[in-house]
Amino acid sequence: MKRLQDLKESGGKAFVAYIMAGDGGLSRLSEQVQYLQETGVTAIEIGIPFSDPVADGPTIEAAGNRALKEGVTLQKVLDEMKNWTFEVKIPLLIMTYLNPVLRVGVEHFVKECKKAGVSGLIIPDLPYEHRELVEPFAKKEAIALVQLVTLTTTEERLEAILNEAEGFVYAVTVKGITGARDEMSGDVQAFMRRVRDKSPVPVYAGFGISKAQHVELLREDVDGFIVGSAIVQAFQDGTIREIEPLIQAVTALNPV
Amino acid sequence: MTRVKICGLKEVQHIEAAKGADAIGFVFAPSKRRVSIEQAAELAQHVPISTDKIGVFVNASLEEIEETVEKVPLTMVQLHGDEPDELVEAIGVPVIQAFSIRSKEDVEKLERSKADFILVDAPGTDYRGGSGKVFDWSLLEGAQVDASRLILAGGLNPANVRAAIGQTNPHMVDVSSGVETDGRKDAVKIQEFIKQAKGGSMQQAVEKIGFFGKYGGQFVPETLMKAVKELEEAYAEAKRDPEFINEYHHYLSEYVGREQPLTYAKRLTEAWGGPKVYLKREDLNHTGAHKINNALGQALLAMRMGKRKIVAETGAGQHGVATATVCALFDLECVIFMGEEDIKRQQLNVFRMKLLGARVESVTKGSSTLKDAVNEALRYWVTNVEDTHYLIGSALGPHPFPTMVRDFQSVIGEETKRQIVAHEGRLPDTVLACIGGGSNAIGIFYPFIGDESVRLIGVEASGEGLHTEKHAATMAKGTEGVLHGAFMKLLQDEAGQVLEAHSISAGLDYPGVGPEHSHLADIGRVEYVSITDAEALDAVVTFSRLEGIIPALESAHAIAQAEKTAKDMKPDELMVICVSGRGDKDMATYAERLEGLS
Numbered sequence: 068m069k070r071l072q073d074l075k076e077s078g079g080k081a082f083v084a085y086i087m088a089g090d091g092g093l094s095r096l097s098e099q100v101q102y103l104q105e106t107g108v109t110a111i112e113i114g115i116p117f118s119d120p121v122a123d124g125p126t127i128e129a130a131g132n133r134a135l136k137e138g139v140t141l142q143k144v145l146d147e148m149k150n151w152t153f154e155v156k157i158p159l160l161i162m163t164y165l166n167p168v169l170r171v172g173v174e175h176f177v178k179e180c181k182k183a184g185v186s187g188l189i190i191p192d193l194p195y196e197h198r199e200l201v202e203p204f205a206k207k208e209a210i211a212l213v214q215l216v217t218l219t220t221t222e223e224r225l226e227a228i229l230n231e232a233e234g235f236v237y238a239v240t241v242k243g244i245t246g247a248r249d250e251m252s253g254d255v256q257a258f259m260r261r262v263r264d265k266s267p268v269p270v271y272a273g274f275g276i277s278k279a280q281h282v283e284l285l286r287e288d289v290d291g292f293i294v295g296s297a298i299v300q301a302f303q304d305g306t307i308r309e310i311e312p313l314i315q316a317v318t319a320l321n322p323v
Numbered sequence: 324m325t326r327v328k329i330c331g332l333k334e335v336q337h338i339e340a341a342k343g344a345d346a347i348g349f350v351f352a353p354s355k356r357r358v359s360i361e362q363a364a365e366l367a368q369h370v371p372i373s374t375d376k377i378g379v380f381v382n383a384s385l386e387e388i389e390e391t392v393e394k395v396p397l398t399m400v401q402l403h404g405d406e407p408d409e410l411v412e413a414i415g416v417p418v419i420q421a422f423s424i425r426s427k428e429d430v431e432k433l434e435r436s437k438a439d440f441i442l443v444d445a446p447g448t449d450y451r452g453g454s455g456k457v458f459d460w461s462l463l464e465g466a467q468v469d470a471s472r473l474i475l476a477g478g479l480n481p482a483n484v485r486a487a488i489g490q491t492n493p494h495m496v497d498v499s500s501g502v503e504t505d506g507r508k509d510a511v512k513i514q515e516f517i518k519q520a521k522g523g524s525m526q527q528a529v530e531k532i533g534f535f536g537k538y539g540g541q542f543v544p545e546t547l548m549k550a551v552k553e554l555e556e557a558y559a560e561a562k563r564d565p566e567f568i569n570e571y572h573h574y575l576s577e578y579v580g581r582e583q584p585l586t587y588a589k590r591l592t593e594a595w596g597g598p599k600v601y602l603k604r605e606d607l608n609h610t611g612a613h614k615i616n617n618a619l620g621q622a623l624l625a626m627r628m629g630k631r632k633i634v635a636e637t638g639a640g641q642h643g644v645a646t647a648t649v650c651a652l653f654d655l656e657c658v659i660f661m662g663e664e665d666i667k668r669q670q671l672n673v674f675r676m677k678l679l680g681a682r683v684e685s686v687t688k689g690s691s692t693l694k695d696a697v698n699e700a701l702r703y704w705v706t707n708v709e710d711t712h713y714l715i716g717s718a719l720g721p722h723p724f725p726t727m728v729r730d731f732q733s734v735i736g737e738e739t740k741r742q743i744v745a746h747e748g749r750l751p752d753t754v755l756a757c758i759g760g761g762s763n764a765i766g767i768f769y770p771f772i773g774d775e776s777v778r779l780i781g782v783e784a785s786g787e788g789l790h791t792e793k794h795a796a797t798m799a800k801g802t803e804g805v806l807h808g809a810f811m812k813l814l815q816d817e818a819g820q821v822l823e824a825h826s827i828s829a830g831l832d833y834p835g836v837g838p839e840h841s842h843l844a845d846i847g848r849v850e851y852v853s854i855t856d857a858e859a860l861d862a863v864v865t866f867s868r869l870e871g872i873i874p875a876l877e878s879a880h881a882i883a884q885a886e887k888t889a890k891d892m893k894p895d896e897l898m899v900i901c902v903s904g905r906g907d908k909d910m911a912t913y914a915e916r917l918e919g920l921s
Contacts, residue, residue, distance in 0.1 A: 118689065118820040119806060121701040122544040128688070140818035165542055166804045170819030174415055192542045192805065197373040199326075199345060203399065203417045207439055219549040219708060239546060242709065244702050 068158055068186050068211050068234040074109065074290075075269040079321035081109035081235075081291025082314050083271055084298050085162065087130035088113050089139030091302065093147050099302060104157055106311060107318050109291060112189060113148075114299075115141050115163035122164075122191040124246025126296035130303065141167040141176070148183035160187035160213065160234075165200075173204050181208040187234045189213045195228050213237055218258050226265065235269040237293065238262050240285070245274050246296050259288035279316040292317050325488045326495040327520045328377065328474070329502060329513055331356030338369045340510035342534060343517040346375035346495065351383065351391060352403065355506065356499065363395045368845050371534035372810045377401050377419065385413055392416055401442065408437045419474060430466045442474040442497060470494065481515040488520065496520055533722025536845060538838035541721040543808045547701075550708045551808075555723045557628045562730070567627065574619050575734060578652065579609045581616075585742035585899070590869040597889030598752065598896035602870070603739050603767060605878075605903045610645050612875060612904030613735060613763045614716060618645035620731035622653055625712035632656040632711040636700040638665055638693035638759065639830035639877065640672025641904055642716030647681035657681040660699040662692040665829045672908050690823035693759070693833045697807050717760025718837035721808030725837050732766025739899055740770050747897055753778045753888060756901035757880040758851070759795070759831035761840040763903035768849060778850070781840065782884040784826035785853035795824035797836045798844055798851035806834070812841040827856035827912065828876035830904075854880040860916055862886065863906065875904035876912065 074081055084103045088096050096113070103111055116131035116139055123131070141163060148159070161180060168176045168190065180188065188210060193201060198212060205212045211234030216225055219242060229236065240255050255272075263270045272285050273293030282292055294313065301307045329341040330348030333356060341347050347370055349363040350356045358366070367376055378397040380388055382404030391397060392415070401419040402411065411418050420438035422429060433441050473493040480501030488496060502512040533539050533555070541551055561567040575581040584607070588600040605613040618635075625633060633655050637643030643659040650657035659676055663685045666673050676683050689695040697719075704713040713720075718728045743751050754771060756764035758781040771777045786794035794800065801812040806821055814822040814834035824834040836844075836851075843849040854862075859876055862883035867873045874882060878901070885900045892898065906913065 118822075119694065119698050121698050121807075122546075122705070124702075132688075135820065140820075142818065164805075166806065166813075166815070166821070167819035169804055170802075170815065170817070191544050192808075194541060194543065194545055194548050196548075197540055197542060199375060200373045203375065203439070207417050215545040217544075217546045219546055221549055221552075224548065242546060242706060244705055 071110065071158065071235055071269050071291075074321070077322050080286065080289075080317050081269065081271060082107070082317040083110045083112060083273075083291060083293040084108045085112040085114055085127075085293060085295030086302065087127060087134055087299050088115055088144040089134035089137050090130040090299065091133070092137055093139055093143060096144070096147055097151055097153065100155070100159070101153055102307065104155070106314055108157065108314060109318070110158040110160060112160045112162045112293070112295070113144065114295075115144060115161060115167060117164040117167060120164060122244055124244040124296060126300050127245050130299045142171060142179070145179045145183045148185070149179075151184075155184055158186045159184060160189055161185050162189040162191070165190050165193050168201070173201055177201070177204040177208050177210060180210055185210060187211040187213050189215070189237060191215065195224065215239055216262055218242055218254065225262065229262070229266045232266060232268045235271050235291070236262060236266050238270050238272050238289070239274045240272045241275045256285060256288050259285055263288060263290070277313075279313055282313070282316045325493055325520060327517050328375075328495050328497040329516070330377075330379065330476075330497055330499040332366065332508060333358055333362070334508065335366065335369050336510055337508040337513060338366055340513040341517070342371060342374075343514070343521070344374065346377050346399070348377045348379050348401065348497070348499070349395065349397075350379045352379060352381035360391050360394050363391075367395050367537070368842075369536045371540065372537045373540060375399050379403060382406065385410055388414060402438070411437045421476070434467045440472050440474050440494060441468055442476055444477040479516075481512060481519045484516060484520045533726065535725070535839040536842035538809065538811050538841040539722055539725060540805075540810050540838075541808060542805045542810065543701075543721045544705060546705050547708060547721070550704070551721050551723075553628065554712075558624060558723050558727050561624055561627055567623065571620050571623055571731075574623070575616065579615050579619065580607065581734065582738045582742075583607050585739055585746065587746070588870050591866070594865075594869055595886055595889040596894075598892040598894065598898040599747075600885065600889070601743060601746070601751070601897065601899045602872070603735060603899055603901045605735060605763060605901060606872065606874065606905035610641070610648050611907055612641040612645070613732060613766060613901075614642040614645035614904075615648065616734055616766070617716065617728050617731040617762060618642065618649045618714060621712065621714045621727070622646075622649040622655060624727075625655070625714065626653060628712065630710055630712040632707065633714050634658050634660070634700050634703045634707070634711055635714040635716060636660045636693065636696035637672075637716060638662070638696065638832055639828065639875070640665065640669040640676070640908060641830060641875075643681070643683070644672050644675045644679070646714050646716070647676040647679035650681060651679045658684060658703065660684045660686050660696040660703065662690070662696050663687045664691040665693065665696070665832075668829050668912065669908055670911065692823070692829070694806075694821065694824070701807065717762040717833070718765045718839060719760045719807055719809060719811075719835065725809065725839055728762050729765045729769055729839060732762050733769045735763065735766040735901065736768060736770035739767055743897065743899060749897070750774055750777050751897040751899045752776070753780060753892065753896070753898045754901070755780045755782060755881045755885050755888065755898070757781075757831060757877045757903060758783045758798075758836060758840065759828075759833045759877065760835070761837040763901055765837065765839055767899075767901045768843075772843075772848060779843075779848065780884060780888060781849050781851045782880045783836070783851060783853045784828055784831035784859070784880055785855050786825040786827070788855055789853060793825035794853070795826040795831050795833060796853040797824075797834060798840075799853055801835070803841075809838045811838045812836050812844070827859065827916070828880065828909075830875070830877040831880065852884055854883045858883040863913060864917065864920065867906075872902065873906035874902055875906050876909045878903045
């Protein structure tokens with residue numbers, strides 16, 4: 068995760084891709100990760116399907132349901148990753164709801180993540196108040212527990228969360244669930260600036276980023292972008308090459 | 324943000340007092356505060372899931388430590404002896420290593436520790452471990468220990484803890500004797516210590532209230548945290564405002580038609596030949612079930628918070644109807660999410676909601692029942708959180724919902740208690756209620772929880788049988804997990820995916836039970852049993868014909884169990900059944916399933 072900090076310091080912008088593990092079968096995961104890595108993304112979030120994904124919109128939920136039908140589980144994803152023989156050159160994160168983690172055991176989960184080469188965790192239904200459930204275990208394996216902040220996060224909470232932020236801060240750009248959108252609310256820029264001013268780690272905008280114009284709008288106010296639904300949909304439709312311009316829009320000016 | 328550990332706890336009441344702490348410690352080494360593995364495991368049931376449970380050991384073997392970690396279970400281990408680095412590194416959970424500090428040389432020793440956290444303490448006296456003596460905190464100045472690894476102990480108390488934090492800015496402060504009176508833990512001092520340690524920080528606002536034992540919490544996306552916190556504050560304040568309470572009771576009496584009778588069921592009593600049976604008549608409420616007690620309370624609270632849009636989920640449609648009703652009454656905008664499967668089963672209620680002016684959204688995801696309707700309602704709330712209140716229908720969801728719903732439903736139990744004493748001059752021997760999420764049950768049970776002579780029985784739905792996969796018997800078949808914002812008991816598979824529940828009764832068709840019920844089950848205060856679809860249908864017929872009351876399918880589960888329980892009771896004993904709703908909404912199911920009834 069240190070390279071994310073380095074990228075920020077060199078003035079570059081990060082492109083973080085989200086994919087749903089096992090959408091189209093678990094065997095596709097390695098080719099998807101390799102493809103994205105070759106295309107120049109900065110980091111990859113590997114989503115774990117869950118039966119009740121309340122923070123996700125229809126695109127990611129549908130992808131999760133397809134993955135569940137394939138019998139994909141948290142453990143299977145980690146086992147798959149442990150067997151990869153290709154070189155992973157960028158940080159990989161696991162994004163999962165809390166319940167599958169509790170089910171396999173937090174300590175076991177974190178150790179398995181370490182073995183699978185995971186360097187960060189995002190757990191959308193584990194708020195700051197309950198981070199103790201996971202954080203001490205993650206810390207022991209030097210895995211970052213990435214926190215989310217949103218437009219509804221109060222000033223006091225924001226400071227507390229940023230104070231302990233690790234890896235990067237996931238700044239949610241919308242009041243709502245994941246999913247591609249046409250419009251961005253006007254107060255997003257101000258919010259991003261506020262978060263970035265206070266954050267000791269890079270600030271990435273996520274939820275609803277699907278177009279180059281979103282990137283242009285926020286480019287100066289964030290350290291990177293997280294793109295989920297648009298990528299998940301493109302993999303599903305077989306049109307992933309059409310995402311490349313979006314990745315370029317973010318990373319083209321980065322120092323090599 | 325310094326965390327707080329309260330160490331050496333031996334009693335449930337002190338665990339409860341320490342709920343605002345981030346960690347609690349059990350001492351397994353020789354000490355007056357020593358507990359056995361079994362005692363610690365029992366106490367651990369009362370610790371919120373997100374609080375660390377730390378075991379304190381002195382020169383124990385790896386096997387002993389591992390066994391204790393597994394059985395309690397512990398989330399961290401604290402070592403107070405001369406444990407070698409190999410042991411420290413072999414322990415699976417995060418480790419705290421304690422050092423007594425007398426001089427600068429001692430500080431160097433702790434700098435070399437392999438443990439995740441370093442605890443500094445005053446030198447031990449009668450036994451290894453904390454002595455309660457204050458050490459010279461200034462010794463730590465300039466030590467090569469990252470403050471994020473440092474745990475401060477030794478002579479801390481409510482009066483000096485702020486100063487200690489100010490001087491060393493440690494990861495955690497640890498107290499034991501500083502919160503005792505005459506050698507025993509003191510609940511008031513524990514709370515005062517936590518308050519002082521957290522003084523001024525936002526942590527004060529996030530005390531671990533909202534837990535029932537280890538169950539509960541606020542496991543929701545960050546977008547909802549502000550709304551959940553606001554609701555928590557608004558409810559805490561409303562609860563203490565006599566005007567709010569009066570208004571709530573005014574509508575209960577003038578609009579819902581309370582109080583409802585506690586009807587003596589003469590023919591049922593004779594037919595069963597057991598105890599004297601009384602029926603708590605929630606079926607007589609306006610809209611036909613207990614759901615309106617809660618809908619009314621939450622709608623009043625929403626308006627008090629300035630929110631005029633309501634979103635709700637519904638299973639059987641009773642909560643949806645109750646919500647649509649109060650929204651019509653108070654001119655609130657109303658959207659109800661309902662599973663497609665339930666819409667089919669409860670056509671009449673769907674039309675009722677529409678007639679009342681609500682928008683009914685069909686949910687076609689997952690099992691298309693209550694669980695999925697809650698998911699959609701939560702998503703809607705996430706997206707419209709600024710002006711919308713989520714009027715949850717059962718004792719589920721993130722804090723404060725389980726507490727709030729229970730409080731609004733407790734009117735059932737409060738009336739029952741008054742009425743049975745008026746009728747019989749004493750408390751009942753047994754109270755039964757059906758359980759899906761558990762709102763009518765917690766409502767009638769809650770005022771009796773402290774009355775140990777009263778046997779409380781919750782009846783869940785075993786659908787086509789516990790041996791099949793088609794049931795909703797979470798207590799019988801479930802395990803712990805997080806769903807819809809709370810840590811509770813759930814029906815889930817090995818991978819932590821939530822399973823679909825099944826019951827003929829749409830209102831019991833939920834794969835979890837609320838956090839308070841989960842706790843009451845663990846501590847054995849309430850017994851939970853289950854009744855099949857077929858048994859419930861039989862009870863519908865019996866009850867209709869003996870008492871002239873056609874019960875809701877949900878309530879029929881409690882009635883069916885009552886008949887079984889009555890067999891082991893004597894004629895001088897008293898039984899109360901909560902008839903949570905009437906059967907009008909189930910008439911299509913009854914007509915279909917009881918076809919050919921003679």
